[in-house]
Amino acid sequence: MASHGVVLLNSWVSMFGMRVMIALKEKGVEYEYREENLTDKSQLLLEMNPIHKKIPVLIHNGKPVCESLIIVQYIDEVWNEKYPLLPSDPYQRAQARFWADYVDQKLYGALRKVLFTKGEEQEEAKEFVDVLKVLEGALGEMPYFGGEKFGYVDIALVTFYCWFYAYETLGGLNIEAECPKLIAWAKRCMERESVSKSLADPHKVYDFAVGLRKKFGVD
Amino acid sequence: MAEELILLNIWASPFGMRVRIALAEKGVDGYETREENLQNMSPLLLQMNPVHKKIPVLIHNGRPVCESLIIVQYIDEVWKRGSPLLPSDPYRRAHARFWADYVDKKLYSLGKLIWLTTGEAAAKEELIGCFKLLEGELGDKTYFGGDSFGFVDVSLISFYRWFNVFEHFGNFSMVVECPKLVAWAHRCAERESVSKCLPNEQEFFDFVVELRKKAMTK
Numbered sequence: 162m163a164s165h166g167v168v169l170l171n172s173w174v175s176m177f178g179m180r181v182m183i184a185l186k187e188k189g190v191e192y193e194y195r196e197e198n199l200t201d202k203s204q205l206l207l208e209m210n211p212i213h214k215k216i217p218v219l220i221h222n223g224k225p226v227c228e229s230l231i232i233v234q235y236i237d238e239v240w241n242e243k244y245p246l247l248p249s250d251p252y253q254r255a256q257a258r259f260w261a262d263y264v265d266q267k268l269y270g271a272l273r274k275v276l277f278t279k280g281e282e283q284e285e286a287k288e289f290v291d292v293l294k295v296l297e298g299a300l301g302e303m304p305y306f307g308g309e310k311f312g313y314v315d316i317a318l319v320t321f322y323c324w325f326y327a328y329e330t331l332g333g334l335n336i337e338a339e340c341p342k343l344i345a346w347a348k349r350c351m352e353r354e355s356v357s358k359s360l361a362d363p364h365k366v367y368d369f370a371v372g373l374r375k376k377f378g379v380d
Numbered sequence: 381m382a383e384e385l386i387l388l389n390i391w392a393s394p395f396g397m398r399v400r401i402a403l404a405e406k407g408v409d410g411y412e413t414r415e416e417n418l419q420n421m422s423p424l425l426l427q428m429n430p431v432h433k434k435i436p437v438l439i440h441n442g443r444p445v446c447e448s449l450i451i452v453q454y455i456d457e458v459w460k461r462g463s464p465l466l467p468s469d470p471y472r473r474a475h476a477r478f479w480a481d482y483v484d485k486k487l488y489s490l491g492k493l494i495w496l497t498t499g500e501a502a503a504k505e506e507l508i509g510c511f512k513l514l515e516g517e518l519g520d521k522t523y524f525g526g527d528s529f530g531f532v533d534v535s536l537i538s539f540y541r542w543f544n545v546f547e548h549f550g551n552f553s554m555v556v557e558c559p560k561l562v563a564w565a566h567r568c569a570e571r572e573s574v575s576k577c578l579p580n581e582q583e584f585f586d587f588v589v590e591l592r593k594k595a596m597t598k
Contacts (some may be wrong), residue, residue, distance in 0.1 A: 224471060228481055234474070235470055235471070235474040239470045251457040252454070254442070254454070255451070255453070259445075294556040
C-alpha cells in the first residue's frame with residue numbers, strides 16, 4: 162500500500178489538521194487522506210479518538226495519535242532522518258513548544274469569538290490582533306520562528322493564515338496594516354510547497370465561516 | 381560553570397509542584413525557590429514571563445522556561461540522571477503527552493466548577509468521569525509510565541491535594557469511585573520526590589476554603 166500505513170482523519174477547513182499535512186509533506190511521507198463529516202463522525206474516528214472525538218487523528222500502522230501539536234512532534238520523531246522541525250537544543254525546544262502552545266491557548270479562542278459570536282466584535286477583534294502582535298514581536302527580524310529554518314512554531318501558526326480573509330471580512334479588520342511583518346512571514350511560508358498545498362483556499366474558508374454563522378444564528 | 385537555577389512559584393500551585401517533583405526525580409536540589417504573590421508580582425516574574433504573567437517559571441542560567449509541562453520536558457532533556465520521565469519510543473511519548481494534555485485540559489477547569497460553586501451535579505459527574513477515564517488508562521500498571529514513574533504521573537499527582545477538596549465540595553468519595561487511582565496516588569506519594577513536594581494537607585485545604593470564600597463573596 163502506497164501510504165505505508167499512514168492515514169490522516171481530517172476536516173479540510175481545520176487549521177489543526179493543516180499542521181499535520183504540512184509536517185507530513187515536509188518529511189515526504191505519503192499517506193491516505195480521509196475527510197470527516199463532523200456532523201456525522203465515522204466509526205473509525207470515534208474508535209481512534211474516543212476521548213475527544215476530534216480531528217485531526219493520525220493513524221500510523223493502525224495506532225492513533227491525537228492532538229495536532231502532539232502529532233507534529235510524533236512525525237518529527239518518527240521520520241527523523243530528514244528536516245528536523247524542532248531544534249535540537251533543549252532550551253530552543255522549550256521556546257518552540259512555548260510559542261506553539263501560545264498559539265493554541267490564545268489564537269483559536271480569539272478567532273472563534275469574532276467569527277462565531279454576536280456582539281462586541283470590536284473588542285474581540287482587538288484581542289485577536291493583540292495576540293498576533295505578540296507573535297510578530299517574537300518573530301522579530303528572523304525569516305521564520307525557527308530562525309533561519311522553517312519549523313515547529315511556523316507550522317503551528319501559518320495554518321491560521323487561510324482564515325485571515327474570513328476574519329478580516331467578517332470582523333472588519335485589516336491584518337496586514339496591523340501586523341505587516343507577520344503577513345510578510347506568512348507569504349514567505351506560502352512559498353514552501355508543503356504550506357501552499359496544505360492550506361485551504363481562503364475564499365472557500367470564508368464561505369464555510371458564513372455558513373457556520375448562519376447555522377449558529379449569528380447572522 | 382556554576383549552574384544558576386531559580387524557580388518562581390506559589391506553594392499551593394499544582395503546576396509548580398510538577399516542576400519541583402521533576403527536579404527532585406533528577407536529583408536536582410541546589411536551586412532557589414522564590415514565592416510569588418499573584419496580587420503583587422515580582423519584577424522578575426514580569427520580566428521572565430511577560431506573555432502569561434504566571435507561575436511556575438524555571439530560570440536556568442538567566443533564561444526562563446514557562447508552562448509547567450514544557451518545563452518538565454525541559455528538565456527531562458537537560459538532566460539525564462535517573463530514569464527518563466518520557467519514554468524513548470515516539471508512539472509511547474505521544475501517548476504520554478496526550479494524557480498529560482488531557483489532565484491539563486480537563487482536571488483544573490472541571491475541578492473549579494466543583495469547589496468554586498455550590499454543588500453542580502453535572503460538573504461533579506463530569507469530574508468523576510474524568511477520573512474514571514484516567515483510571516482506565518492506568519489499568520493494572522504501577523504507574524501511568526508502566527514500571528517507572530513518568531510524565532503523566534508527574535502531571536496528575538500534582539493534583540493530589542485537590543482530591544479531598546473535590547470530595548468535600550463535590551460530595552463524593554474518590555476511593556469509592558476510582559479505587560485504583562487512589563491506590564496509584566498513595567504509591568506516588570510514597571516516593572520521596574513527591575512526598576517532599578506535597579503541601580501540608582490541612583494547610584492546603586484551609587487555603588482553598590479561604591479562596592472559595594473570597595471568590596463567592598465577590
